[in-house]
Amino acid sequence: VSALYLGLVHHPVRGRAGETITTAVTNLDVHDIARSARAYDLAGYFVITPIEAQRVLVERILEHWRDGAGAQRIPERSEALARCATLDGLETARREVERREGRAPLVWVTSARAVQGAPAISYREAAAVQGPALLLFGTGHGLASEVLEEADGVLPPIRPGAAYNHLSVRAAVAITLDRLFGDTIGDSD
């Protein structure tokens, strides 16, 4: 994929009982996912929430680390957060990628569970795509079913056969990026 953007979705996501909710942004997700996104050279990392107060909060954190006292103190963190931005929804994220890349992105989704109703795409196929893509991760109990079903591609779940495969979103991002772009260590295939 020539320009991959990552979206961390806070709405619409599932709540405990499967209802659609909006989750709160966490500081840890902003920082940790920004580092993974930077390490794998993604084009951008969007923290997506319709709650304006949360976007303002995240922007203030980003400012501190990008331009403020934090940037001087810990430049590596500043570099990681340089490609992070907040957006108010999925449609805005799609349009933002299109504006930057001159072409609408393919939208890919991730889930711990198998998803019916949207085409599957392998890690290898995704990595080989020419063009921009927006890769979405959920918070709460995962992306809302309409987001999963309307996607252009669903990446395979990680550890689908395991008794437990509910990873933190930070771990899921890191594993997914390594499956897409990682160096193979040891084995030559």
Ligand code: SAM
């Ligand atoms: N509150 C949780 C946290 O602290 O991270 C949020 C859980 S949220 C449901 C985790 C997201 O990571 C999922 O929506 C999905 O995008 C991804 N994820 C988690 N486990 C996964 C797996 N086994 N395979 C693929 N993606 C997974």
